[in-house]
Amino acid sequence: MPCLKKVKLLILLVFVVVFSACSKNKKNKQTCFLSENYTHFPYRINQPSRTYILSKELREISGLTYKGDHKLLCINDEQGYVFEYDIQKRKITQRIKFAKKGDFEAVEMMDNKVVALRSDGKLYFINDMSHSKSESIKVKTGLGSKNDTEGLAYDASNQTLLIACKGLAHKDSSYMDKRAIYRYSIKDSSLSKYPDILIDQGELETILNLDAYTKFSNKLLKGINPSKGNLTFQPSAIAIHPISRNIYVLGSVGKLLLVLNPQGELLAVNRLKRKIFPQPEGICFTPDGTLFISTEGKMMSGKIYQFDYKPVLKN
Template identity: 30%
Template sequence: MKLLLKKLNYIFPVLILIGFYACKPAKQSYTSPKGYDFNHPEKFTMPESLHEISGIAFYKGKSDTVYSIQDEEGRLFRQAWGNKKQKHAVFAKKGDYEDLAILNETFIILRSDGTLYTFPFSEATKDKVANIKEWNDILPDGEYESIYADQQTNQVYLLCKNCKEDKKEKTMSGSIFTYNPAKKELIASGNFSMDLTPLIDKGLILKTGLKASALTRDPHSGDWYILSSVNKLLVVASPDWKVKGVHRLNSSIFIQPEGLAFDNQMNLYISNEGDELSSGNILKFARKP
């Protein structure tokens, strides 16, 4: 009897371990877009003033200076890459500012309600921005977090994060404007949409949609890169908005991904808002041959 009990004392722990590993869910697989390794970024930790960093942008693709905003104050930040010391220019009162773009010599900043602010690039070095223009009610009602500006065509693309018709149609809609720098005007130039049915049917995203938090474009292929903080995904789409790839993001690396940009060396950058335990940051993914 004692011998039996002794054997059972050895057997039970083994059985428990076998049961634990049998019930343990399979390890999550994380992929990266072609040419990048999302598992090994270079991390630039933000100061407290940019704990809630949202959009990021580069002037003519030059990565030596990062321009950014955060989603509580109407301030345009600038800082050298790797240097936490920042300077800023006030462009508006407090509000929910989500993304920005630099279109040649013009800044365009997006507020979550679809309001846009435009002002000359030269104003970025001042304490308070002058010559600012505010654009209201030019977008369909909804919530917006993503803007992209095409340097060659002067076209501005805006994605809707939450729009009533999108949820019903299982699409992600967007609007296009053309910016006339001489007259400083935004001219409505069309709309577009992306079919989300395949992503929803496969359970890759929430039934309520992709919830885009940032948008940029591969300068070489023309493919769209769409970031979703809610779904923890990066979606790559063709120039005509057809899904080409879906990459799930590791939450231990991507805390709350909100900003997205390429530099002129084709390196990819993703900014993350901080949380109670981690500071905000910008992750750099070097382009691999």
């Protein structure tokens, strides 16, 4: 037992050294943690540069992607519609019906095509965005409702889609305390057999220094509903940074924004303010690195926040 305690203490000390706080809130709580290999987070994540108030149609906005020409594509989790939102005009400029009602969680531009993700793991490839109604091709990925798929990102470097699971990471019990991101090959129409990236809940708990009560409350759910498990973090959206190629993973449950390198190593953990992000569900980038995050309105209007990219300037 004494040896085990020494090991746990050593692990804790490693995290204290490797991760440093980049800011603190009024209660002196750390809001951002950075790896020693990632010394600068390029966004003021709780200080948006612009805010876009959405109409009632997008109160429950659940997905977001950048189309180009100052336009975003949005999706809500009730209807089979893709909405085009013009950030200059600050309004919806087009509505495209592509499927019947369903729990749609993400939308993504894939070169010049559009694909939507449903919570049961099915993908909808939309053929034509020029009309108010478009045919779509439904594809099974191999993931299901227990996985509770919510995040979708297109990796143009190898023509694959990253799919983030809010629920069950894998049927193997050894994955119980993990969150999974799978890779789907568009060329082969096949899903990776095992998660391409794993997010360790225990690692996040240590970094965030969660109190014993929070850990205990989270772990109470284990065995009751395996698809939910630990509530420290549950992915709700995912995007690949166009310049750094780092992977940004948003979590409505946990109110966190994680940054991973392309190999899946954790670089940063950001706490999100609940007043600003009551239910963050969508994330995307423009080619110059401008970041957009959408949040459901709950009892208020849904919003899209814009964050300017502030990279480290080299001498």
